[in-house]
Amino acid sequence: MSSSNYTLIVCALFVLQFLQMVIGDNNGPLYHICSTTSGNFTPYSPYEHSLKKLMGELQYKTPPNGFGMGSVGQYEAHTSGLSLCRGDVTPKDCMACVVNASAEILKRCPNNKAGTIWYDRCLLKYSGNEFLGKIDNQNRVYMWNLNNVSDPRSFNVETRRLLSGLVSTAYGDPKMYANGVRDVEGSQKIYGLVQCTRDLSSGDCKSCLEGAIGQLPNCCDGKRGGRVLSGSCNIRYEIYPFVGV
Ligand SMILES: *[C@@H]1O[C@H](CO)[C@@H](O)[C@H](O)[C@H]1NC(C)=O
Numbered sequence: 336m337s338s339s340n341y342t343l344i345v346c347a348l349f350v351l352q353f354l355q356m357v358i359g360d361n362n363g364p365l366y367h368i369c370s371t372t373s374g375n376f377t378p379y380s381p382y383e384h385s386l387k388k389l390m391g392e393l394q395y396k397t398p399p400n401g402f403g404m405g406s407v408g409q410y411e412a413h414t415s416g417l418s419l420c421r422g423d424v425t426p427k428d429c430m431a432c433v434v435n436a437s438a439e440i441l442k443r444c445p446n447n448k449a450g451t452i453w454y455d456r457c458l459l460k461y462s463g464n465e466f467l468g469k470i471d472n473q474n475r476v477y478m479w480n481l482n483n484v485s486d487p488r489s490f491n492v493e494t495r496r497l498l499s500g501l502v503s504t505a506y507g508d509p510k511m512y513a514n515g516v517r518d519v520e521g522s523q524k525i526y527g528l529v530q531c532t533r534d535l536s537s538g539d540c541k542s543c544l545e546g547a548i549g550q551l552p553n554c555c556d557g558k559r560g561g562r563v564l565s566g567s568c569n570i571r572y573e574i575y576p577f578v579g580v
């Protein structure tokens with residue numbers, strides 16, 4: 336990603352997060368990326384037909400255990416996708432999120448052959464290029480709390496300890512998910528979450544999450560909350576509980 340794109344995303348997120356604080360909408364999309372390098376499709380094309388079928392598959396495959404993937408069509412009409420719900424989300428809420436995500440991404444990326452959309456409770460990604468089983472290093476988004484902590488140095492160390500511990504649990508877990516809390520100085524707590532898409536091997540899950548932790552200095556060091564979201568894994572920490580809400 337070029338540095339100008341990077342700045343654009345960072346600025347957009349700044350505004351986005353501010354708006355979310357004001358509006359308080361927890362169910363709307365956090366962010367989406369329409370691929371500009373994977374080509375376009377036209378309305379009523381075989382690709383569009385495959386894509387709609389894929390979205391339907393993701394809607395019924397994902398809710399029962401929180402992850403679904405599939406491929407539809409051949410040659411020019413071939414598309415693959417996955418959707419992942421946050422590890423604690425019930426099948427009912429997962430279904431609502433994936434249904435919304437699949438409709439919303441088609442609306443926001445009306446003719447892009449690839450796109451990714453992130454919500455608090457789910458992620459959905461599709462592409463005409465085969466991507467299942469590979470770590471996505473291209474689609475990456477940062478979000479952070481605008482407020483600083485008072486002691487960034489030790490806070491950053493504690494945050495990494497928490498998240499690294501969660502990574503050790505998650506990559507061996509069938510759901511590739513872990514959340515937890517760590518007590519820090521002054522009766523403060525840090526809450527964290529890590530999760531991978533389950534098309535990855537457990538080794539790739541580990542390296543995706545470690546890569547995401549390695550990105551924290553680019554967005555989140557010294558901030559009261561932060562997230563690194565990618566198409567393959569995501570991490571989040573806050574000083575308040577956010578899982579199960
Ligand atoms: C998805 O949900 C948001 C609100 O949470 C709503 O504004 C939007 O219309 C929904 N999108 C679709 C395509 O249903």
Ligand SMILES: *[C@@H]1O[C@H](CO)[C@@H](O)[C@H](O)[C@H]1NC(C)=O
Binds near residue numbers: 481482483
């Ligand atoms: C947080 O710290 C940064 C860098 O030190 C500073 O630019 C920013 O204004 C601070 N934010 C708040 C809300 O105090």
